[in-house]
Amino acid sequence: MKVFDKIHFLIASICLLYTTGISSQNMTTSPYSMFGIGELTDGQYGQHAAMGGVSVGMRDPILINSVNPAGLTGLDSLRLVADATAFVKNEWYSSRGTHTNATSGNLSSFSMGGRIMPRWYMSAGVYPYSTVGYYFRTKEPVEGTDGSYYYSTFEGSGGLSTASLSNAILLNRHLSLGVTLSYVFGNITQTETQESMTVAQKMYTNAFNARFGLQYTKQLANDLGVTVGLTFGYKQKLVLDNTTTVQTSSASTERSRKSLTQYIPPFVGVGASVTHKRITYGADYTFRKYSTLVSTDNRVTFRDVHEVKAGISYLPATYQSESYWRRVSYKAGVSLSNPYLSVSGKDGFSWRVSAGLGFPVSNGRIHTALFYDNTQLTGNTLRSSALGLSVSYTLSELFYKVKL
Template identity: 25%
Template sequence: MNKYYKTLLMVLFSTTLYSQTNNLTGSPYSLFGLGVQSNSNIGKNSALGRGGIALGSENVINNYNPASFSTISEKSFLLDIGFLGELNNISNSGKDELRLSANFSNLALAFSLSDHSGIGLSLVPFTDVGYSLIGIESNVEGSQDDFVSNIVGSGGLNDLRLNYGYQLYDNFRVGLRTSYLFGSIKETERILIGTSFLSIDEENYYRGFRFGLGLQYDINQKNSLGFTIDLPASLNGSQDRFVDKSLDFIGTNVEDEQGLDISSFKLPIEIGFGIRSQHIPGLTINLDYKRNLWGFTNQRDDIGRYVDQSIVSFGAQYRARERGLKYWQNIEFRAGFNYDSGYLNVNNQIIDNYSFSSGIGLPINVRGSSMINLSFTTGQRGAVEGILVEEKFNLININLSLKDIWFKRIKFN
């Protein structure tokens, strides 16, 4: 890697890490647990229903299965930079609210180690937090006075992931991945009673490792199978807590604690299956099913309990030529669907969500090895029932996916 690549990656890594400390979502459901699952994706997966367990990584990094990294062509280098914009429409008992958030979303690189193996490193959000509860009126116990609370949450966890894939046979690949999950979730509460107020700032920090395995098997040239498993993990937690109050415009520090021990957060075992099919020339179809066994973690949120989760994703991509001589022959058209049964049960109501996606891959060069991948996703989470709210979300993912060849010798006649 030359010095220009090194400088570029250092700048992008710092920018991505800093930007992920800011909100990437406005979902009210990010109040629960560690937040909502991130909508950030690498390459073209966003437009394919957020699936791709059986897909390869020939031209675009596929983070859904580490075994795919063995398909990176020899002496190739892949780089992916992502941007995410999200517009949420929150509905509750006839009231609507719009929330907009946008930021850099991911940085990933991968390269071949040999003609049978490849490796990749990525930094993507794991969960996103970005909620606000404004103007909550409550009664002071034992009196006729009321107080107003404003609660704002932000942050989330990041996934620094190392993937390694190896091709054991011509049609069978295996892969290992190691993730270091880290980040913080900050909640700020302001309580106003007349001319007095109470300020509570809490920031929870989580960190821990998680390991996974992936397999891919080519039945023939047109059909492939994929399998992934992510092992259970426990994220260690700590908390910084600051409490201040003001009476008659005189401020006083009530509490100042740092490094407090809090309960670890348990992640479940996750099992995924995928199918890739290409029976029509130029048309590739992928279908994934994942099962996350949250019930075995025996965890509860403040107002709900965790239940087993199922995720189904479907995607289709059309490209006129694998290596077209004309620009339009290398354009990729994509569409997808995703259904998530949810993992949190609140008052016997499970918060599920579904989404539809479409996208396009625009080649940067004539041969189409490097692309600008654009996708639009629209979906819904929750419902206007009981204490729940209905959230309609619209997402725009922009990924710059670059491919280069290392150590290529230039020949002159």
């Protein structure tokens, strides 16, 4: 296949993904996704979700690294790789004596990539960035009455997604440089209903953004290799066009309001992986400046996040002649961070544990990850937890024919 045909193929693929409407809707049921641009997603999809989401220093012949684009140079140079991930999870929330729980799930991401020409690799994909999904009711007393109350219902849906095109260059045997150009798009709908009046606010946004990555890899011995990586992104302004509809039992009025300004926060991440014989160890540290986000509620503020991830993978054998179960990979991981959300000045702690298996199938692998998330703010302000299952299917198809 000619070079320009391959480029056109990948660009056409990302356009197809955009039009199919893979989005971040139905990916959460958190009442706290009503703040900012929704609940931010990271490390919840892909092959290494079972390893705690480690990514910055990871590379593999069938891994499309969506976090560090420099890792694309580790792809098999003769194959086209495609990856799709879906998940389901049940979430529990409690805040000052109020408890809720719900189940959600969706197709969360799709990507494909491969070598374009010697030293040049490319991938295209659609990924979730943030998600909004909540429904709850409040009960308040009517002033000046005894035993009378009014009820308010709050609903929200939508979120932001990214359609991304990544390029990576193998500068030499050890060093790779990559860049991901992303189109951020989506809409968020928030509705408040009181008695016979409903106020619905719908916000739209789109913007372009980029992230950059670097990887250095070296084989220290026949059975020992190490990779270190760096990735970073800049602060990107988001302008959310805002339309409000007020509906009563007798009339409906729609009006445009002043646009809201939010930001994609800047970040920097470092990571490393070590492969010794059949075991791979990985670790990441990431700093995200979420304090750049703007809160419309004076009780809620956004805090900068420090996150540490670590994971391990064990693959007993890779040869087709080995038994099936010896070609199954075993993965586990953990991530620790502070929440990006602070309520009434209360900070807290978040952690996530995960484990999974990777099953060999014809021309690819199926990766599973069972995960448990927990976030708790001090003073019983908020406690949330989630138990879920992520499934990723990776297809590796021959893209080049070797001439003898």
